[in-house]
Amino acid sequence: MDRYNNFAELAALEESSAYNVDAKDRHTRVCIIAPHGGKIEPGTSELARAVAGDVFSYYLFEGKKPNGNRDLHITSTNFDEPSGLSLVEGSEIAIAMHGCQGNEEIIYIGGRHRGLTDLMTETLRRRGFAVDVHQDPKLQGTDRRNICNRGRSGMGVQFELTRALRDRLADASGRSISPKLSDFVNAIREAVGVDRE
Structure with missing residues (x-):
């Protein structure tokens, strides 16, 4: 269970130093978000920064506490931090990066944009990633209130990446095990069609 039901509750009880908002509105059709960064x-x-690069708008809500950062988790259907909500609602499609438990390297893909999730599943698998739909309906990103589905189209994409995969892809030590972070980024950009931005 989340400690806070919405951002107003969180902001009222947490020090401002407990979290950080990092956002860049490039007025693109697609925005990349990490509401639990x-x-x-x-x-x-x-992962969100890498996919956004200098191509897409992005938004990150980041826990910065020495410990107890799970307290800053606001479930995606309740996530309403104002600048994040504004960026998503101003975009046609939001692509959300999330983390789930798991010792195997798996990408669980969900969201209401079935056409885009099918295309991303194809481009990611072609680059060597294991892709599936999470068995837990709460992690499938299909609720209309989910932040990933609150863009102008009403349809978005939600990634749930296992801890094992996130740890490896986010590791900046230069390990070159495939598939790499660049493969992840390129698969998503190919599916979105960055030339149409």
Whole structure:
């Protein structure tokens, strides 16, 4: 269970130094978000930044506490931090990076944009990633209130990456085990069609 039901509750009880918002509105059709970034779901900020690059708008809500960052988790159907909500609602499609438990390297893909999730599943598998739909309906990203589905189209994409995969992809030590972070980024950009931005 989340400690806070919405951002107003969180902001009222947490020190401002407990979290950070990092966002860049490039007025693109697609935005990349990590609503549980930093130390809340480690690795998701790095993945969102990598996919966004200098191409897409992005938004990160990052836990910065020395410990207890799970307290800063606001479930995606309740996530309403104002600048994040504004960026998503101003975009046609949001692609959300999340983390889930798991010792195997798996990408679980969900969201209401079935056409895009099917295409991303194909491009990711072609690059060597294991892709599936999470068995837990709460991690499938299909609720209309989910932040990933609150863009203008009403349809978005939600990634749930296992801890094992996030740790490896976000590791900046230069390990070159395939598939790499660049494969992840390129698969998503290919599916979105960055030339149409």
